[in-house]
Amino acid sequence: AAGRQDDRIQDWYLIKVVPSIDTFDREAFVKELCDEVLHRLDAASIPSRTCPVILHREAMTSLLGAFAGLFSGDLISKGISPLKGKLHEKIFSDKITIIDDPRNTDALTIANFDDEGYPTRRKLVVNHGVFETILHNQQSAARMQTESTGNGFKGGYASPVSVSPMNLYIEPGDQSLAQLEERMQDGLVITDLEGLHAGIDFVSTNFSLQARGYLVQGGKRTQSVTLITAAGSFMELMNDVTAVGSDIDWSYRQLVSPSILFGKMAISGE
Incomplete structure (x- = not known):
């Protein structure tokens, strides 16, 4: 799906593996996809900071796969x-x-x-x-x-x-993504990580990756964020876990992770 606002165009895709097409909720699927595209239309960069971060299951799965x-x-x-x-x-x-x-x-x-x-x-x-x-x-x-x-x-x-x-x-925990956001209160949810082929050092486990996602303030989603870089060490990050989410989704994958709330991560922005 793609959306346009003035000169900004954002697209996104969503894949679901369903056991039966007869029980598939098409309207909910389309709404989830379109809502995400609309959120991304308002995305902007943010000032650099070190803050609590939730790696959404999609981003966390990508990072786990890289390591x-x-x-x-x-x-x-x-x-x-x-x-x-x-x-x-x-x-x-x-x-x-x-x-x-x-x-x-x-x-x-x-x-x-x-x-x-x-x-x-x-x-x-x-x-x-x-x-x-x-x-x-x-x-x-x-x-x-x-x-x-x-x-x-x-x-x-x-x-x-x-x-x-x-x-x-x-292994998933017992808190939904919304509950992780409520626990974090103020921080950043990273939904996408890019450049995994070139932005990681496997031996040191250091990474510096283009990212996008959204801010959470008072436990609720606010501004969508793009044009940022997330940096850190995978080994250090995996020792700074506050909570593991419950939202694991196998779909078509052979390697998966739920969303995870980390104590802090360095974010470079505008």
């Missing part, structure tokens, strides 16, 4: 991942639990075996902040003298097998 290789046995064994040598150590806030489960029926795609024929299983990758499981395919497991975790998958028919998460997610 999912942290848990890869291939990258850990090569010393590329900063989690080398940190198995069974606390790496994140105790509010963060991360699970990899190729057999999770909440997801659209499931696999009982990986592309190397190893059985898959549910794994606690991070348990209340503690790094518990390294993800392996056959090659990385042999290199680290252990067994495959059933995470040897191909990116495509002609691609080589690599270590890949499947149906990896941050």
Whole structure:
């Protein structure tokens, strides 16, 4: 959908996977999409600040996906991942639990075996902040003298097998996005992160990414925001968690996160 106001044009898309088209609420879907486009028409930059931030589930899913290789046995064994040598150590806030489960029926795609024929299983990758499981395919497991975790998958028919998460997610909490906003009171909700291919340093986990979203004042959504940059360290950010939301949405993905409220983040604006 696209909207226009004077010389400003904003567009947005929305995808929903529904079990039955007969029960699909088309009007609610169109309203949600159009409301978001209308909000974005009034978007403007804001002065630079450091403030509490909610990474909306879409933005948080993008950021988690960019750093999912942290848990890869291939990258850990090569010393590329900063989690080398940190198995069974606390790496994140105790509010963060991360699970990899190729057999999770909440997801659209499931696999009982990986592309190397190893059985898959549910794994606690991070348990209340503690790094518990390294993800392996056959090659990385042999290199680290252990067994495959059933995470040897191909990116495509002609691609080589690599270590890949499947149906990896941050375990949701019990607060809706609106409740996270009420808890934050005054801060910023980031709905979109751009430039993930170039704006992150995987080894240090530093990132500097173009972003947009909206301000929250008194616990309520106010001005839409664009033309800002969000910067920080993924490792530091994941240790500054105030609350984890309940709004996880699998749709068509194999890696997801709910919205998360963080203590603070550096925002560069006008």
